[in-house]
Amino acid sequence: MDENKLKAIIEEVINKAVEPIKETLENHTGALMRIESVLEGYADAYKVNKKNIERLDDRLTTVEDQLEIHPSDQLAIQR
Numbered sequence: 001m002d003e004n005k006l007k008a009i010i011e012e013v014i015n016k017a018v019e020p021i022k023e024t025l026e027n028h029t030g031a032l033m034r035i036e037s038v039l040e041g042y043a044d045a046y047k048v049n050k051k052n053i054e055r056l057d058d059r060l061t062t063v064e065d066q067l068e069i070h071p072s073d074q075l076a077i078q079r
Helices: 003-067
Strands: none
Touching: none
16 A cells, blocks of 8 residues: 555545534534624623613712711622
8 A cells, every 4th residue: 555545545534533523613613603792792781781880889879978878888889
């Protein structure tokens, strides 16, 4: 058996073994891209909500200070 035939046989065996793996990876790639886009949407919403919560907390803290209200530490917004 010459070297080229051996290479061709080895390449064919490897390609047959790798093909199911490639198909699985292609299927998972699409799903992972969808998950990534959803997570990016949640991250954007989190940033907006965090900013709104901090603004509201600043307003509430001002009012509490003026009225001399001392809320429990459990009610404090963690930053």
